[in-house]
Amino acid sequence: MADIFSVSVKEIVDEHKLEVIYAPKDISEILVYDNDCNRPGLQLMGFYEYFNAERIQICGNMEFAYLASLDEEVRRARIETLFKTKIPLFVVARGHELYPEMIELAKEYEIPIVRTPESTTTFIAALIAFLNLRLAPRITRHGVLIEVYGEGVLIVGESGVGKSETAIELVKRGHRLVADDAVEIRRVSSISLVGSSPDNIRHFLELRGIGIINIRRLFGIGSVKVTEKIDLIVELEPWEKDKIYDRMGIDNEYTTILGVKIPSLTIPIKPGRNLAVILEVAAMNNRQKKMGYNAAQDLLDNLGLQMDTKDKVKNWDSF
Structure with a gap:
């Protein structure tokens, strides 16, 4: 069963700095x-087919x-019908003054009412992005x-492979x-x-041999970020002598997380790299590819060869 x-x-x-007009409880x-x-324009006219009462209503x-x-009398009946559905929140946009029956019915049916000076369209766009x-x-x-040159890079691999050490070096380099x-x-x-x-x-961040460190305290506020879009997944693994690694970058590798395909790479590690x-x-090469340039394709074009690209997809959703 999916988490709710x-x-x-x-x-x-708090996020949208709304004025609370009425709240039935905390x-x-x-x-x-x-x-x-x-x-709820259609609902105020009496049409409730396909109406979802779990959604926030904005007037x-x-x-x-x-x-x-x-x-x-009709106005009161229409508002009462809407509030009877037990909507979670009623928002009044553009700072409109409420009709007295709105407050009265909100108290009767325990519907919280808030107000914003924003236009309806502007507020809806901000609210949906937040939700x-x-x-x-x-x-x-x-x-x-970690954010590297504006690209969100997710570094994965076995415990002890060197993810945190790589991250601390990237932070020292300004990422x-x-x-x-x-x-x-x-x-x-x-x-x-x-x-x-x-x-x-x-x-x-944990560094083996040193312990726990606070990146923000050590390197300053410019060394951390709260959220970042994931643009690339890099898997670090110990170098295996007999394994064949991609040297051209012809094939496109992806990892699927929550149904979204993200470009991915497997990078072998050994002393000296x-x-x-x-x-x-x-990170820079991934950005270049998103902008339409592929160095491997360019090289093969110069050599008069054709590139046979294959997509390799690894699914994390089943993990």
Whole structure:
């Protein structure tokens, strides 16, 4: 069974600086589970087919103009029908003044009401972006997430392979640490993953022989970042003499996490290899590929050869 995530009304109010008009109880106890919202124009006209009462309802100029066209008795009945569905939150946009019956019915049916001076469209866009992030499907994976030249690089591999040591060298070279050891990965859209660190271990990093260090304290605020989109997955593994490693980069390797395909690389390690420099080059090369340039293709074109590209996909969803 899939995990069900929620966000409290208090978090929504704090994030968007909303004015609380009425709350039936502590708003930190009122939870929202749906990452979409609704403008209840049709519902105020009496149409409730396909209506999802778990969504936040937002009223702006159009809804208030329609309510103003109704006589008081009809208006009260339409608002009551909406509030009877037990919606989690009623938002008034553009700073509109509420009708007295709205407050009265909100108290009767225990519906929290908040207000924003923002336009309805602007507020909805910001709210959906916030809800998509907070309610996104997520998993936690062992690894290190670091931003390298604007690319989010997730470093994975067996324990003790050198992930944290590579991360500390990258931080010294001016890049930013997002998470060490445990990376919380969220699918914020059908094509995007965002990684972050659990709150209780954020900015901490373990170095064998030294122990726990605080990257933010040692290297400053510019050395860390709270979240980062995952653009590339790099798996570090001990060099195996008999294994054949990709030397041209012709084949495209991907790793699927939460249904999203992310470009990936396997980098063998042995004494003398500068992993920090290798990962910097990998990040820049990945950005180049996204911009449409492939060095292997360019070389083969110069040699008059054709490139037979294959996609190799590894699925983490089943792990």
